[in-house]
Amino acid sequence: MALIDIDVSKRPGTIEIGVQGENEAEGVAFDVTPWVNEYGLGTAYIYNQRKTDAAPYFKELPITEADDVYTATWIYDDADTAIAGEGICQLIYVKGDITKKTPQHVTVTAKSLGDGSGDIPDPYEDLLAAARAIYQLMVGQREATEQAAQNARQYELAAQEAAGDAAESAEAAATSAQIAGNVFQVAGDVTFPVDPDTGAVYAVFSEEES
Helix, strand or coil, rough: EEEEEEEEECCCEEEEEEEECCCEEEEEEEEEEEHHHHHHHCCEEEEEECCCCCCCCCEEECEEECEEEEEEEEEECCCCCCEEEEEEEEEEEEEEEEEEEECEEEEEEECCCCCCCCCCCHHHHHHHHHHHHHHHHHHHHHHHHHHHHHHHHHHHHHHHHHHHHHHHHHHHHCCCCCCCCCCEEEEEEEEECCCCCCCCCCCCCCCCEE
């Protein structure tokens, strides 16, 4: 287990406390020897405020002694590393009516890609899903192309039909213009064109009669 040694008399610094969701991996060893020697053995608390916390939480730290060196050790748990980003922490030492505090240190928790739970994804399934997506895209493009060709053919047929109607209308207009000056004589249910100058009735013959 890696420990970061911090002298309580040092200026504020940055503590990289690990990766999001990590626990029992790293910690901080605060050297409280100066306070123990001056005020006696007291109680140490770590106050920690993560990136999105509205207020800090705290917990008591054990103080151990080795070769006349007193250390308050903070071992990070998954609550300490639950939120990625920058936060702040501070060690507070209490002995009777005496309270001592370290400067506030910036804490950094690296973002994690996962928590190690759940099923391991199958690369083959991912590849198959990608192939399906590409196939669906190709089918969609082909259908769009076929629909566009069908629409173009329909537009072409409609244009040809409109052109035929226009030709018939023009022919009818020419015929109407040709006989516009004529007078018509009605005999029964048959109407014959009459020459306005001579009054002669135009005879209409079928091919068999001619």
